[in-house]
Amino acid sequence: MKAAHKGLLYVSLLLFAVVGVFAWMRWEQHLPNDQEARQQFDSHRTDFVRFASLLRQDSGARIIGSDGGANAYTGHPRVVAEYRDLMRRIGAKHVVVRDDGSMEFALWGFGCAICSDSYKGMRYVPEDSKADAHHGWLPKLVSSLDGNNLTQENGSIDDGLYVVQLAPEWFIYRLEIHD
Numbered sequence: 001m002k003a004a005h006k007g008l009l010y011v012s013l014l015l016f017a018v019v020g021v022f023a024w025m026r027w028e029q030h031l032p033n034d035q036e037a038r039q040q041f042d043s044h045r046t047d048f049v050r051f052a053s054l055l056r057q058d059s060g061a062r063i064i065g066s067d068g069g070a071n072a073y074t075g076h077p078r079v080v081a082e083y084r085d086l087m088r089r090i091g092a093k094h095v096v097v098r099d100d101g102s103m104e105f106a107l108w109g110f111g112c113a114i115c116s117d118s119y120k121g122m123r124y125v126p127e128d129s130k131a132d133a134h135h136g137w138l139p140k141l142v143s144s145l146d147g148n149n150l151t152q153e154n155g156s157i158d159d160g161l162y163v164v165q166l167a168p169e170w171f172i173y174r175l176e177i178h179d
Contacts, residue, residue, distance in 0.1 A: 031108050031120040034145055034164060037172045040107065041122055044090045048105065048170070051086045052124045055097050064095040092121065101129045104173060116156075116178040120145065123163055123173040139163045145174040 032040075041048065055061050058080075061070040068084025069077030087095070096104045103124040111117025123139070139161045142149060151158045159178055163171040 031118065031145075031174065034172060037107075037120060037122075037145075038166060040091070041166055041170065041172070047086055047089045048122055048124070051083070051090065051095070051105070052103055052126075054082065054086075055095070055103055056101065056126065062097050064092075064097075066093055090122075093119075101126045104175070109175075111177065117175065118157075118177075119173075119175045121173060122166075123171040125169055125171065127169060137161045139171070139173070141165065145172060150174070150176075 055064070058070065061083075064070055064080075064083050064087065065077065066087055067079065068081065068087055069079050070083060071077050086092075090105060091107055093106045093109075095106070098104070104119075105122040105124070106119045107121035109117070109119035109121075111119065125139075137160045140163065142162050142164060145162055145164055147157055150162055151160075156178060157176045159176055162174045162176070165171050
């Protein structure tokens with residue numbers, strides 16, 4: 001009898017853990033609609049513009065972590081206090097500065113090595129930028145980033161970098177990478 005209770009307890013804990021991980025990933029993966037994203041940009045526009053200006057002057061910055069660490073995930077980050085403050089104000093998870101000078105401010109979404117990546121945020125593309133494929137993709141200009149409006153294959157959104165223009169040089173982006 002004791003063994004049966006112990007087994008039931010282990011099964012219950014495993015089920016609880018699986019449900020918890022699933023619920024956390026659904027919450028973490030939530031991507032707001034375009035209107036909410038536009039409101040985020042409008043509310044913090046001066047912060048986004050300031051951040052892009054600072055990063056354009058910092059030729060060594062490639063990835064900014066949520067703590068303001070430039071070149072996060074390299075093992076040798078340098079924390080920049082103003083980056084940290086701007087990251088907090090705009091609500092960014094990380095910022096990626098591309099070789100072509102474009103920048104992606106990831107605000108929502110999730111990704112990992114063994115799962116699909118799905119991010120949404122703001123994208124800055126300076127006027128003097130030369131088009132550069134992002135992981136093999138050029139940005140696709142679309143009218144909406146809603147999943148129903150994007151190209152799909154086998155019931156999921158195709159891999160790619162999708163953008164909706166907000167203003168000159170500024171876009172809302174959605175990045176989809178499926179493993």
